[in-house]
Amino acid sequence: MLKSLDDPMVLAGGQSLVPLMKLRLVSPANVVDLGKIPGLSYIRKEKDHLSIGSMTTHNEVASSPLVNARCRTLSETAGRIGDQQVRNRGTIGGTICHADPAGDTPAAVLALDAELRVAGPQKRRAIKAKDFFQDMFTTSRREGEILVEVRVPVLPPRSGGTYLKLGRGASDLATVGVAAAVTLDRAGAYKDVRLGLAGVGSTPIRATKAEEALKGQKPSDALLAEAGEKASEMSNPSSDIRGSAEYKREMVKVYVRRAISQCLVRIPKGIG
């Protein structure tokens, strides 16, 4: 769980920090409101990626035509977080830094190979999402560093993306979440497959063995089943109020199959 801090903490949307403070799980001596700092809320298309300011809300990401057109995995992920009130206040930077293993966005930025730009007292640096999530609620940010920008590569042509989530209602973390992006080559075989799992380990998990099983192959039901099995093998869920470990492992199989199928359906026909 989070360490109890007397150090200052930054506040973004407050959707995780304020409940933790109310429960006395954290007691920062000072809280620095990032909302007072201008210029941290934006969505921009750069050459080959989207740049998203850390204070951009889940709702802004979910409803952005740009994100929806260029990286549907991320817009769908944002749209599945909590309820409308949470999405209006919670931010992309806050949920990534909070690093809840059952959070939706960490799995998506991991699957998408996002780059996380942090600023510290002395310098700025970029951290790959695969190096960012270290353990439950623990990231590789150093003391004094804040996340300022999330850079997400845009999906290439012949790509489809989705985020599928099994939850316990409209406003809950993931029992199992699957962030997926699939790119086919000109011959219709899997060129690139990216799968991020939420809720089934102490960090979000990249299901690399499932991805590798598909690459270079033509889509088939047998391959979908194999990808589900391999992703499930890579998961490491615990039994908790959301379900038993066995149940979650089974659900990984089902949701990985469904997510890849959904991506395939969404790949525009007749391009390039």
Ligand SMILES: Cc1cc2nc3c(=O)[nH]c(=O)nc-3n(C[C@H](O)[C@H](O)[C@H](O)COP(=O)(O)OP(=O)(O)OC[C@H]3O[C@@H](n4cnc5c(N)ncnc54)[C@H](O)[C@@H]3O)c2cc1C
């Ligand atoms: C009712 C409810 C339902 C929810 N449902 C879901 C859900 O379905 N899925 C899901 O993923 N989440 C869910 N959440 C959590 C929600 O998504 C939060 O928005 C998110 O976890 C934190 O974002 P925030 O902007 O509110 O951050 P805050 O609560 O302000 O901060 C969270 C943590 O990150 C740190 N932090 C914030 N911004 C930065 C930054 N830029 N740089 C460095 N550190 C930073 C803070 O110091 C704090 O430690 C839910 C929350 C509630 C209250």
